[in-house]
Amino acid sequence: IIQGWLNNSGLNWLERTSLMKVDPHLLSAFMTITLDDVACLLHLPVRGDFYTPVSVNMEEAAALAAELLGVTYDIRC
Numbered sequence: 001i002i003q004g005w006l007n008n009s010g011l012n013w014l015e016r017t018s019l020m021k022v023d024p025h026l027l028s029a030f031m032t033i034t035l036d037d038v039a040c041l042l043h044l045p046v047r048g049d050f051y052t053p054v055s056v057n058m059e060e061a062a063a064l065a066a067e068l069l070g071v072t073y074d075i076r077c
Contacts (some may be wrong), residue, residue, distance in 0.1 A: 005031060
């Protein structure tokens with residue numbers, strides 16, 4: 001399966017390199033679907049600012065999750 005992906009992507013030359021020198025994260029980045037890919041494939045416009053979530057602690061995250069789920073949250077649990 002991976003051989004087919006490499007051939008289709010034009011990156012089949014990577015298999016001739018030493019695995020010790022190839023960064024697996026870099027290689028997987030070539031095979032990762034990006035927001036731009038989705039926009040092009042589905043013809044969806046991507047506009048506006050990106051959402052960057054604020055950091056929250058575990059207590060705040062649990063309270064937010066309970067609120068979104070519509071359940072009560074008891075701090076003592």
